[in-house]
Amino acid sequence: MNIALLIIFVFLALAIYLGIRARRGKDMNLEQWTVAGRGFGTLFVFLLLAGEIYTTFTFLGASGWAYGRGGPTFYILSYGALAYVTSYWLLPAVWRYAKENRLHSQSDFFVSKYKSTTLGMIISLVTVVAMVPYLAVQFQGLGIIVSEASYGSISSTMAVIIGVAAVTIYVIVSGIHGSAWTSVIKDIMVLAVVVFLGLYLPFALYGGIGEMFREIEAQKPGFFTLPSEGQSIPWFISTVLLTALGFYMWPHTFGSVFSAQNARVIRRNATFLPLYQLVMLFAFFVGFAAILQVPGLKGEEADLSLLRVSLETFDPWLVGLIGAAGLLAALVPGSMLLMTSATVLSKNVYSAFRPETSEERVGTLAKFLVPVVALAAMVFTLTSSLDLVLLLLLGYSFVTQLLPALFFSLLSNNFVTKWGAGAGVLTGVAIVAYMEISGTKLRAVFPALGSLGDTNNGIVALLVNLVVLVGVSFVTRPSKAVREQRA
Amino acid sequence: MRLIYLLGALPFLGILGGIIFANRVEPFVLGMPFILFWIVMWVVLTSVIMAIIYNLDPVNKEDEPK
Numbered sequence: 001m002n003i004a005l006l007i008i009f010v011f012l013a014l015a016i017y018l019g020i021r022a023r024r025g026k027d028m029n030l031e032q033w034t035v036a037g038r039g040f041g042t043l044f045v046f047l048l049l050a051g052e053i054y055t056t057f058t059f060l061g062a063s064g065w066a067y068g069r070g071g072p073t074f075y076i077l078s079y080g081a082l083a084y085v086t087s088y089w090l091l092p093a094v095w096r097y098a099k100e101n102r103l104h105s106q107s108d109f110f111v112s113k114y115k116s117t118t119l120g121m122i123i124s125l126v127t128v129v130a131m132v133p134y135l136a137v138q139f140q141g142l143g144i145i146v147s148e149a150s151y152g153s154i155s156s157t158m159a160v161i162i163g164v165a166a167v168t169i170y171v172i173v174s175g176i177h178g179s180a181w182t183s184v185i186k187d188i189m190v191l192a193v194v195v196f197l198g199l200y201l202p203f204a205l206y207g208g209i210g211e212m213f214r215e216i217e218a219q220k221p222g223f224f225t226l227p228s229e230g231q232s233i234p235w236f237i238s239t240v241l242l243t244a245l246g247f248y249m250w251p252h253t254f255g256s257v258f259s260a261q262n263a264r265v266i267r268r269n270a271t272f273l274p275l276y277q278l279v280m281l282f283a284f285f286v287g288f289a290a291i292l293q294v295p296g297l298k299g300e301e302a303d304l305s306l307l308r309v310s311l312e313t314f315d316p317w318l319v320g321l322i323g324a325a326g327l328l329a330a331l332v333p334g335s336m337l338l339m340t341s342a343t344v345l346s347k348n349v350y351s352a353f354r355p356e357t358s359e360e361r362v363g364t365l366a367k368f369l370v371p372v373v374a375l376a377a378m379v380f381t382l383t384s385s386l387d388l389v390l391l392l393l394l395g396y397s398f399v400t401q402l403l404p405a406l407f408f409s410l411l412s413n414n415f416v417t418k419w420g421a422g423a424g425v426l427t428g429v430a431i432v433a434y435m436e437i438s439g440t441k442l443r444a445v446f447p448a449l450g451s452l453g454d455t456n457n458g459i460v461a462l463l464v465n466l467v468v469l470v471g472v473s474f475v476t477r478p479s480k481a482v483r484e485q486r487a
Numbered sequence: 488m489r490l491i492y493l494l495g496a497l498p499f500l501g502i503l504g505g506i507i508f509a510n511r512v513e514p515f516v517l518g519m520p521f522i523l524f525w526i527v528m529w530v531v532l533t534s535v536i537m538a539i540i541y542n543l544d545p546v547n548k549e550d551e552p553k
């Protein structure tokens with residue numbers, strides 16, 4: 001084992017140790033395991049939210065797209081800011097309702113709002129499906145880090161398996177407390193590593209950031225702008241909108257809002273978090289710096305650019321620290337995703353079939369499901385050929401379909417019925433799944449749309465979802481007499 | 488609906504609407520291609536705008552029950 005791998009494994013051991021320590025002294029019932037007793041202040045909620053968002057996607061995916069695609073990468077910098085703006089109004093409403101009704105998960109929220117465990121079950125299954133590609137992002141990232149840092153001695157398949165095992169063990173021992181503490185170390189390390197690389201590489205290799213951009217522009221004119229076809233302006237706008245709207249629809253993000261002490265904590269965070277987005281900028285710089293330094297990485301391989309350029313430039317111990325930061329950037333969000341999927345399957349799918357299940361048993365079953373979900377995501381990781389950003393966008397297309405049902409449920413006068421909500425979500429998800437699996441592009445089907453045909457599939461599905469949701473709700477609306485009787 | 492909340496629409500206009508005009512490399516600003524500079528500027532402005540909203544919004548002055 002070389003020094004780089006050794007450093008990475010020391011950090012893994014440290015993360016697991018912190019997870020075990022954080023758990024001590026607290027009775028881990030379901031409320032503690034999942035929402036930390038709703039006692040987190042501004043700082044911890046910030047760390048949790050930041051921790052989930054800055055994942056191996058930031059680290060490897062953003063630099064990979066900067067390397068391979070240029071201009072379209074800038075969407076990554078844009079959507080977070082818009083999501084945080086929305087969060088100022090959206091999240092306090094969600095938080096308050098969740099607290100009043102003692103909810104643990106996103107599915108609980110829909111069950112409670114629409115008075116339907118079946119709808120909760122549908123939502124749960126959709127979110128678990130959406131989380132599989134997101135988990136695959138983390139696993140694939142871990143695989144890349146471990147195999148690159150081993151200087152080729154560990155195959156990427158083996159590395160993915162090691163990564164999956166590490167995340168699984170971590171989740172089983174720690175729950176959310178481990179995530180919060182490891183978040184602290186992770187955020188410091190990712191910040192330090194990305195900013196260091198993002199500044200060091202352009203200056204060392206090109207003599208400055210401005211010089212780097214000019215040199216790349218000279219060699220690849222137009223690389224930094226959006227092309228007129230494919231990832232064009234309509235693609236950019238619809239993708240930013242899709243990801244900004246879907247940002248808080250992820251069940252683990254939705255769920256971490258529940259852990260806040262009060263609504264002000266959440267609103268305060270809406271002012272800090274956009275600035276934290278700028279960390280992405282340095283990841284872009286790394287990817288751009290790699291373009292002329294390690295040329296020739298094609299397609300999915302672009303995700304390797306950050307590590308390849310580091311391997312060429314630095315000593316193994318520094319590569320080890322970079323890899324360790326990447327490991328934590330995959331471990332924290334990966335553990336959240338895994339824990340959330342398992343809890344949701346246990347609480348909102350299994351218990352929906354068997355309502356007599358005790359809370360204790362739901363907790364036990366959730367822990368048992370962790371390795372099952374991990375295995376499923378591992379198989380998906382090893383068989384998929386999408387790059388990290390495309391994997392995440394696929395997850396977003398699914399999860400954003402929950403937005404209309406959520407939005408209307410927050411209105412004091414919600415006309416949407418459980419049938420409308422369920423039909424809308426299922427239609428949206430079916431359209432996304434069909435378009436992705438068959439590789440359908442709107443522009444190919446309707447050439448007359450021109451560049452408007454580059455609109456993100458997820459947004460197309462969202463519009464149909466909305467129409468179905470409204471239509472079905474009006475058809476299934478209880479008659480006036482029934483409504484008056486209920487009121 | 489408080490009037491101050493309308494400020495929250497600005498980042499959407501700046502980023503989603505602005506991109507139509509900002510999709511260009513020249514002029515370079517702070518060393519960055521114009522499109523990147525434009526987005527970075529709006530991310531910073533978003534933080535400023537949200538801080539203004541937070542500070543002027545009376546909801547945040549009230550004592551909330553824990």
